Amino acid sequence: MKIKLIASIMFLTFFACSETKEVPKGKSMSLTDSKTTTCQLIIKEFTNKGGKVTEYKELYLRCSIQDYFIKICEGNVTAEELKPYIGSGIEVIMEIKEGMLDHCDENPAYSQSRTGTYIVINKIIE
Structure with missing residues (x-):
């Protein structure tokens, strides 16, 4: 009985301690x-x-339960192009990024800018 318990704990510990991948800061990742x-x-x-x-x-x-800020200035789609889709579903090609939300250049003088996860929309799928 003790051997089964020890083996189970070792098995769970081995898989729980597996290496996780982290997206480097400034790099993009896809939602799916x-x-x-x-x-x-x-x-x-x-x-x-x-x-x-x-x-x-x-x-x-709003993707599932997460709301992603759209950083318009980095994408290929304007706010005017997005307005007809407000309040409804929209299919897009997008990237998820980390960085400053309020400014388009990475100038350190903008230290008061909000930072975090945001998305860039590259294309609206009609």
Whole structure:
């Protein structure tokens, strides 16, 4: 009985400690293995660091339970091209990236910029 218990613990420990892959900062990763992703395009009100909701609105893609900020300036699709899809499903070719959300160049002078995960839309699939 003890041997089975020890063997089970060793087996679980071996597989639990397997190496994980991490996406290097600044590199992109895909949401799925397919080339396209279908999500809901939504608008969120911008909330500043003080917690105040501003009049400024931002576009997000809601994929499953995660909302991804859309960084328009890095993609091949404009906000005007996305507007007809607001509140509905949209199929896109996109990349998920890490970095500054508010600025398009990696200038360290923008230290107050929000940072995190965002997406870049390369193409809308009609």
